[in-house]
Amino acid sequence: MKILPKLERKLRRLKKRVIRTSLVRKLDLVHESARKKAFQESCDNYKNQIENEYEIRNKLPKMARSGREAFLSDGSFHQAVGRVLLVAEFFAMMPVKGVTGKHPSGLSFSWRNIRTCFSLLFIASSIANFGLSLFKVLHNPISFNSIKPIIFRGSVLLVLIVSLNLARQWPQLMMYWHTVEKDLPQYKTQLSKWKMGHTISMVMLLGMMLSFAEHILSMVSAINYASFCNRTADPIQNYFLRTNDEIFFVTSYTTALALWGKFQNVYSTFIWNYMDMFVMIVSIGLASKFRQLNDDLRNFKGMNMAPTYWSERRIQYRNICILCDKMDDAISLITMVSFSNNLYFICVQLLRSLNTMPSVAHAVYFYFSLFFLIGRTLAVSLYSSSVHDESRLTLRYLRCVPKESWCQEVKRFTEEVISDEVTLSGMKFFHLTRKLVLSVAGTIVTYELVLIQFHEDNDLWDCDQSYYS
Amino acid sequence: MKILPKLERKLRRLKKRVIRTSLVRKLDLVHESARKKAFQESCDNYKNQIENEYEIRNKLPKMARSGREAFLSDGSFHQAVGRVLLVAEFFAMMPVKGVTGKHPSGLSFSWRNIRTCFSLLFIASSIANFGLSLFKVLHNPISFNSIKPIIFRGSVLLVLIVSLNLARQWPQLMMYWHTVEKDLPQYKTQLSKWKMGHTISMVMLLGMMLSFAEHILSMVSAINYASFCNRTADPIQNYFLRTNDEIFFVTSYTTALALWGKFQNVYSTFIWNYMDMFVMIVSIGLASKFRQLNDDLRNFKGMNMAPTYWSERRIQYRNICILCDKMDDAISLITMVSFSNNLYFICVQLLRSLNTMPSVAHAVYFYFSLFFLIGRTLAVSLYSSSVHDESRLTLRYLRCVPKESWCQEVKRFTEEVISDEVTLSGMKFFHLTRKLVLSVAGTIVTYELVLIQFHEDNDLWDCDQSYYS
Amino acid sequence: MKILPKLERKLRRLKKRVIRTSLVRKLDLVHESARKKAFQESCDNYKNQIENEYEIRNKLPKMARSGREAFLSDGSFHQAVGRVLLVAEFFAMMPVKGVTGKHPSGLSFSWRNIRTCFSLLFIASSIANFGLSLFKVLHNPISFNSIKPIIFRGSVLLVLIVSLNLARQWPQLMMYWHTVEKDLPQYKTQLSKWKMGHTISMVMLLGMMLSFAEHILSMVSAINYASFCNRTADPIQNYFLRTNDEIFFVTSYTTALALWGKFQNVYSTFIWNYMDMFVMIVSIGLASKFRQLNDDLRNFKGMNMAPTYWSERRIQYRNICILCDKMDDAISLITMVSFSNNLYFICVQLLRSLNTMPSVAHAVYFYFSLFFLIGRTLAVSLYSSSVHDESRLTLRYLRCVPKESWCQEVKRFTEEVISDEVTLSGMKFFHLTRKLVLSVAGTIVTYELVLIQFHEDNDLWDCDQSYYS
């Protein structure tokens, strides 16, 4: 029976070996201090954060009063995007039913719905208008500048058709968003729930207001212009003859046609602005989901977490990636139209900026419009690249996992974050990252320098030229 | 004997430790629900898929009648590409024997075969024609536009020689395809077997028809042109004098030479179109092999599979990669010629589009030809980049491997998919991915903007100019 | 009791299996020789290095005499950058208190400090000057060349505001530097401590001197110019009328305004140079921290180190990366302004180089200024890309870890070094690596070639043209 204790001791040693040799243990003590400091730091950060949140919460009541119902937000994308889609429906896009409902299961698309009919009607009307523009452009010498109306109306038409198709997929997409959101680590405060919706509303509001201001300025300048190049005695008729020259190129003036043209212009301008804003809003939504995950990771940064914690986070990360992929498939045509449009329009506008303006009204409108265009393009680029930035941020927290809890799951998570390229894209031809901004800027400068050589000053603002957009 | 049970218990604990601590088990319960849902989802997907397939199978009989023999397809690339190669052989390319045979072992190449002789004869005839073109071009001032005939005939000649060389390797390549295909997870339905062959046939048919239509239009426009610039009284002679000006630049008109020139033109045009289609067809074949593998992975997505399953899939993936490499080595010269050709011709044609067309026949031919060219280039780019896209798709399924069955083999597979760049290439100078499309488009716009500055309108369509191609 | 020894033997075998089979052991002997040689080599390297250091130390006393206090340097960035910031404070930038203190805890920023007031005052003065420049430029035809004063003054103003904001964060940033530095492997010799501070001083001194020389030359050339285009009888007045034409475009000459303009010019020129130097100095600091880590790794290259050694180094590496990130966030706007400024100015100056110089004084000033500009741009690019180069160098030592001590920690370290992109950046739009230099050079050549086409010789040096910068 004396051998048995010996055997037992051997077993014990075997176990020890698996866990930790005594040498390693001593060396670990050296490391322990470093880890403790890191933990201390993360604790401090945590406390600071809690304090900050407390302060903000105390400051909030003032805001809260003016937006109490906003505070009942559950932080879902469906709810945040509701009013945005409502506006879109008013402008004949995205004919989905139930966009302002509490739950995405209330969403539905039907061909017989009044929204869909309105949308289809407007598409038909737009096709007619596009045909008229095409007819006029082809009957004049073609240049980089003269194809502007086709590009404008063509891309609006394309976006309309894509948005109709998107509307059919929307209920499903929102259900998937809902599943992903439900699974994510919950928001800690009402404030963080409220944030995404607030940003989306602000972007939409600002975009709409600037777009409206631009339209007003464009009208002022057009009236100015029309009175200068007056073809008839009626100033209103002059105005419509100018701004809808593609209609009155084939037919004579009637008030009904003029009103149809005006309606068409207002709606097209909105849709042209809306596509940029839509890309921004989807980007904000996706980036905020990654942020929600990252916030949770930051809270536990540097701490020893169980492998299941990491595997859970990894699956959540994966789900957001899949969501991102699905959304990209759904809207990437809109993204491409939006980017190529902005690229073309900035080139044209910069080229026009070389001209001397006929009046102050023109100058104000022109520069406002140019800076709005550049600002909008920059905003789309930066918001959409923020999805990629947020998705990479996760890596920062994974780098700080202490070596004790570095396990298979953390490794797998890290490798996935490194190797995946989570971005929105333009039909997969280009990916929306910050580096894209620079290359777009470089392309604009290069093309501009070459285009200037074809430029002749006085053929852009004469009375025979197509004026509006 | 009391120590023994104690020892036994210790052993039990040791075993437990290896498998799972009780704490971890509890946390795993939380995770279990997530996994179950994922499994449920994949089951649902599976059911949906089965149902879809069933529906399609019920719909098929109608099609089946018109193409019963197509349904006996075994889904091999050799069989799918058979008729494509038969057409090529008719046009003096790819002189391989047994292309329509059931099994690739029936393929053979021989220098004494009638096909090879025809091919060699045509190469000789093409060299003569190329020489005549070169002679004519060098005796005129050289410009970006005037070297078109050399580029056209030179690349046709190059492709002919490359295809002769490819024909020698073809039996071996097809045997390798066969080995790889036999090893892949089998197709579930007759439909999926039939798909690749069908796509290849459709691409070939559409390409041939458009190419034929373009040739007819070119003839109409050339007849029109010849009658305008009539040098002789005979309209047929006028036509040949125009379309084969490189021959009649050195010699006087004879009917035999005119017919030879016509024959040469028809064949060259076909070969010029065929090289693009060939790249597309090989790409479709390769992409479909990756898809076959991915379909199998999708069926078992999120399930707990044994390591051998993964190691088998990895080896299959590796085999397709090697196949892709071999095919790329064999056809990358054709790919490069095809891409540089398209790049050059789009630039030239866009430049020509600035000219005013002499007649409606010209305008129709010109715009048809331009859009065919752009469409074909886009199709080659997208089909060939689909190989890369499909090869990356595998990653999507590997990301969903549940943590229980995440093993060394899955990890190795994942790392290989991430680090390999599986694409067709143009002599390894460029890789065919979707990003290439954008950079090609950017290059075209840049060169076009610069080229327009050298452009003078009336030197392109005058009567002394080389007309055909 | 006979079964027990058998059991014991089995256990022993089990253990053996885990560690090493006898076959493997034999094969290892083959490998052992290779490893020994590697170890021998690393030992030799170590000895060589020790000897080198000894030699240098013996050579040093000569230097030491002239810079004894430099040898009391503790090798911290705070101490090295002290005098650089002192100079900046003299030029109304970076109003931080305690920059020359021993410890970063002495640093503080206050709005009521005299430095801050001076800085704010100068910003106000710069805004006025910028407004005057803008006014003058907008009242003249705009060209690539004529917007130079706005670009110059605008970027100086931007840098001033950014530096004020940076000053607020400076104490915190320096505290973080301090924490990171304290944790790093200590310098072995006084020489290595002294090195970073010395490089920073030299860069600053050389930059200042060249900038001063350029300013003197600019004055000589301006006096020359003013006497040629004399508007008034007073040569001093003529000089100021030329160099501050933006002021006297709106008002008549007074000595007070002239002095203000001169003061503004001198300060602007300094700040314009300083932003490049600041980016260089921060880069030197960051690169030197990576070098400090790499030096330690080199000392133990190829040796068998404990896992804790590696985990310690990894955490240190991580800390420097985080530091790099924080510094990049703080100065990336300055970096972007600096790079775009240099790009623009090199293009303008190269364009001007096509002009014939009115006098030798002009030619000397012009070419000195051009080469200074190019040299400075190159220096900024190379110094800032050295951060990235040094951070990648760590990989070289990790590659030489012998297989016996290749553990989880080394693997994690390696993967982090591979996947992280540690660089300074321009607002994350571009990353400062050596490849950037080539692409910047390519861009300059391309733009230059295009710009030359708009160039007309005599509109750049006439008397009505804005002269200074």
Place this chain on the structure above:
Amino acid sequence: MKILPKLERKLRRLKKRVIRTSLVRKLDLVHESARKKAFQESCDNYKNQIENEYEIRNKLPKMARSGREAFLSDGSFHQAVGRVLLVAEFFAMMPVKGVTGKHPSGLSFSWRNIRTCFSLLFIASSIANFGLSLFKVLHNPISFNSIKPIIFRGSVLLVLIVSLNLARQWPQLMMYWHTVEKDLPQYKTQLSKWKMGHTISMVMLLGMMLSFAEHILSMVSAINYASFCNRTADPIQNYFLRTNDEIFFVTSYTTALALWGKFQNVYSTFIWNYMDMFVMIVSIGLASKFRQLNDDLRNFKGMNMAPTYWSERRIQYRNICILCDKMDDAISLITMVSFSNNLYFICVQLLRSLNTMPSVAHAVYFYFSLFFLIGRTLAVSLYSSSVHDESRLTLRYLRCVPKESWCQEVKRFTEEVISDEVTLSGMKFFHLTRKLVLSVAGTIVTYELVLIQFHEDNDLWDCDQSYYS
């Protein structure tokens, strides 16, 4: 005693579990067939290879007679490069003693050696000649074309100085090559030993011959030219007045100066060609070392090798990488000069190709020179990118490691091959890969298109123009 057997059984089960479950074993049988086939294949390959080698060996005697001493080659780079350096020494470059010795230990550099003195003398002479060229160019209007002599002589001078510096490091570099080579898997056949040396000799011979042919043609054309623009009665004097116009721009004609100028021209032309060839030769050497390693890996492809085999190969791979790094540090300035030179000269020559040639002799010389230049540039690019290609090829063999022998060492090896970028570079600003070729070609086309716009025909071949290079 009944419990003990039970315990024993448990232990047995525990062991089994570690190794393989019965389920897994069954599944493995499925996989086994695949593995066997792979092994079979690799065996077949091996047999084929052996057979091929046997055949070649039987064919060789014919060759062997004409190059018996070549067959005593030990396959070292030192021996292969010996005669190349001997030629260089004759042309005043690389003054190292003992380049044709058997062992690299015989190499030495000394400032007092006759080779070094000759080299220094020639550098002095070149500086004088460069000064004269600079003087002439600065006294004429500067254009893209007129700076050709400075670029030519300047880069020759730079290469001379770099090569002198390289000569000092050469003995050490060759010793390192020797250590790396000794450690690599030995060549199997005399043929494979002989191959690298043979390729290097062929490249050198072909390069020298083409360079000589070009020089003869340049002389013929210059004589032709000189007789046309005869300034004096003496045709020889006319010739020298043309080809060394930079000398006789400042002084009057003397025979001694003319001979010095001729000597300078011949030597400069050689050195200008040699720098390209040197980059090629080093690339061939490095690529061949990777190939040597890859050949060994191919022999054991798909077999079950011990971990030590892999760790050995990994260390060998690492050593070649370090060698590659050291060589790159030593020659990267030459590489950069070579590439930028070729880029500039191709642009200039293509621009000149638009001119009408004054005579047939000119045309022959011009087109020969242009195609030689393009061919040489392509050869340098492809040979130098082959280093990178070969280094990546290793991955192919690592992918085929069977799962049984997939161990830590193979994984580490794989990861290192994936993440390292082993290339020669131009001062790390660009890396020499196949993709570089395309971007260089694109740059040439872009610059060419822009440059053509500044081009005027008749200012290039008139009698007052600098003629030679």
